[in-house]
Amino acid sequence: xxxxxxxxxxxxxxxxxxxxxxxxxxxxxxxxxxxxxxxxxxxxxxxxxxxxxxxxxxxxxxxxxxxxxxxxxxxxxxxxxxxxxxxxxxxxxxxxxxxxxxxxxxxxxxxxx
Amino acid sequence: xxxxxxxxxxxxxxxxxxxxxxxxxxxxxxxxxxxxxxxxxxxxxxxxxxxxxxxxxxxxxxxxxxxxxxxxxxxxxxxxxxxxxxxxxxxxxxxxxxxxxxxxxxxxxxxxx
Numbered sequence: 001x002x003x004x005x006x007x008x009x010x011x012x013x014x015x016x017x018x019x020x021x022x023x024x025x026x027x028x029x030x031x032x033x034x035x036x037x038x039x040x041x042x043x044x045x046x047x048x049x050x051x052x053x054x055x056x057x058x059x060x061x062x063x064x065x066x067x068x069x070x071x072x073x074x075x076x077x078x079x080x081x082x083x084x085x086x087x088x089x090x091x092x093x094x095x096x097x098x099x100x101x102x103x104x105x106x107x108x109x110x111x112x113x
Numbered sequence: 114x115x116x117x118x119x120x121x122x123x124x125x126x127x128x129x130x131x132x133x134x135x136x137x138x139x140x141x142x143x144x145x146x147x148x149x150x151x152x153x154x155x156x157x158x159x160x161x162x163x164x165x166x167x168x169x170x171x172x173x174x175x176x177x178x179x180x181x182x183x184x185x186x187x188x189x190x191x192x193x194x195x196x197x198x199x200x201x202x203x204x205x206x207x208x209x210x211x212x213x214x215x216x217x218x219x220x221x222x223x224x225x226x
Contacts, residue, residue, distance in 0.1 A: 042220075
């Protein structure tokens with residue numbers, strides 16, 4: 001069964017610093033990869049997705065992620081974070097042919113002034 | 114479009130009570146799903162549906178029932194609530210072949226005493 005590992009449960013950073021949130025998945029066979037963001041007391045919204053093509057994917061709010069098939073990773077990056085980026089971030093994967101999203105356990109990003 | 118709506122937003126139940134969490138979407142999505150979110154566990158799939166009249170179990174289905182009589186609605190029933198079902202419940206929907214890009218409702222926070 002497909003699984004997703006988010007290597008850090010909490011990441012504190014200072015405002016305007018760069019950040020990387022790490023994600024690894026269990027299988028490299030035909031997967032689609034996603035990052036979702038959850039702001040406090042809200043539902044989840046899609047940040048970015050990799051379906052095919054260029055391995056560098058750009059999303060909303062200045063975030064980007066790179067698909068690395070050989071390392072089965074899909075790390076999320078932002079060069080300069082803002083206080084408003086404080087949220088929980090979830091990496092998720094769908095195996096080709098399935099509709100079911102499998103989520104990682106989440107990474108809480110806290111941006112401090 | 115209202116997107117994905119969930120009611121109620123909050124609910125407190127006593128052990129053994131039953132209730133139904135409502136979910137509706139107005140995007141004509143074929144795929145609908147229910148997740149529960151617990152601290153440090155990410156989101157786990159309870160049940161899903163690929164169309165009216167078709168439902169299937171996810172990762173944690175015990176204690177929950179679903180039905181899908183229309184494309185728009187996908188209610189989740191707790192048959193006999195237990196404290197272990199205290200959680201935040203999210204409904205999501207997407208097109209089939211949407212390859213994981215799901216739209217989430219705002220969630221229902223359920224407490225079972």
